[in-house]
Amino acid sequence: MNRIGRYEGVVRLVLLLVVLPAVVYRLSLGRTIALWGEVRRAERTLAEADSAPIQPDTPAAMLDTVELIAGGGLLELLERLGPDSSAEVVSYTPYRTREGDDFTLRTAEIVLSGDFVPLLRTLDAAERELSGCRLLSSxxxxxxxxxxxxxxxxxxVQQLTDKP
Incomplete structure (x- = not known):
């Protein structure tokens, strides 16, 4: 018993200098540093995307004849945009918003679930590639x-199409 008391100060010093910093890093700083690295990579990606030339939009007078929302083509397009993404579709609710003599306005609400970075990449790809649809909100x-x-x-998402 006397021997343990003799090394108590050394054990406390080792715990204070070695074990405590390792526990603090593991429980709080590890995730923060990993997220900071992801933010830096995302900033570099955005800086590269800003320097890329912007393609002009299609003229507003031409309406689409392919209905992506009603036929479920929008879901296929989202899956094609992020095949390696861990974002998954939770719900898909298409509905007709307005109908005129020669046009149909359809709206879809899509709920995706996953981690932040794959969801953000899916949102970025949807903003870039959904030329026939308008992304209203996220x-x-x-x-x-x-x-x-x-x-x-x-x-x-909304899509304005010609009425057949």
Missing amino acids: EFKTVRRGRQTSLQLTLV
Whole structure:
């Protein structure tokens, strides 16, 4: 018993200098540093995208004849944009917003679930590649179910098409 008391100061010093910093890094600083690295990579990607030439939009007078929203082609297009993405479709709600003599306006609400970076990449790809549709809004929210939390991205997309 006397021997343990003799090394108590050394054990406390080792715990203070070695174990405590390792525990602090593991529990708090590790994720922060990893997220900071992801932010730096995303900033570089955005800087490269800003320097790329911008393609002009299609003229507004021409309406699409292919209905992406009603036929589910929008979901196929989203899957094609991010095949390696861990973002998954939670719900898809298409509906007709307005109908005129020669046009139909359709709206779709798509809820995606996954990690932040894949959802952000899917949103970026959707903004770039959905030429026949207009992305009206996007909303990130955290959903809790018991002890588990998940991040969801809600997209609202509209398409104006010719009436057949």
